[in-house]
Amino acid sequence: MxxxxxxxxxxxxxGWVFRVVVTLHLVAxxxxxxxxxxxxxxxxxxxxxxxxxANVVTGFGYAQLIVAIVVFVRLRVRWALPMSIGVxxxxxxxxxxxxxxxxxxxxxxxxxxxxxxxMQFVTVWRRPIAKQESGDARA
Numbered sequence: 542m543x544x545x546x547x548x549x550x551x552x553x554x555x556g557w558v559f560r561v562v563v564t565l566h567l568v569a570x571x572x573x574x575x576x577x578x579x580x581x582x583x584x585x586x587x588x589x590x591x592x593x594x595a596n597v598v599t600g601f602g603y604a605q606l607i608v609a610i611v612v613f614v615r616l617r618v619r620w621a622l623p624m625s626i627g628v629x630x631x632x633x634x635x636x637x638x639x640x641x642x643x644x645x646x647x648x649x650x651x652x653x654x655x656x657x658x659x660m661q662f663v664t665v666w667r668r669p670i671a672k673q674e675s676g677d678a679r680a
Contacts, residue, residue: 556670
């Protein structure tokens, strides 16, 4: 008979914070192409919205990275940190490229960031973010 510990079946508070940050991050990232589309449709004021959105997205990216470090240290959940590092690096590059104009990189990189965050969103809501034992293969 196998027993499942209660700590492995529920999401810990730091896991809930990570879920909330990833969710808000995704909402901000999905708004970015909308702002860009409004700008490309001729409303040139929307470029300011896109720039403000870039600031919000980048802020959420760094907040997600900080929470991922906490989740890694407190819960020993290893997958959250590399995912968050990858997105933070991509968003930092995206911000730089957006400021300096090469759209041939800015647009596909933005698509990749949206896809990565959708995958992270699914991952964080699919199963509990629980404390991992040192030998747990799912960690």
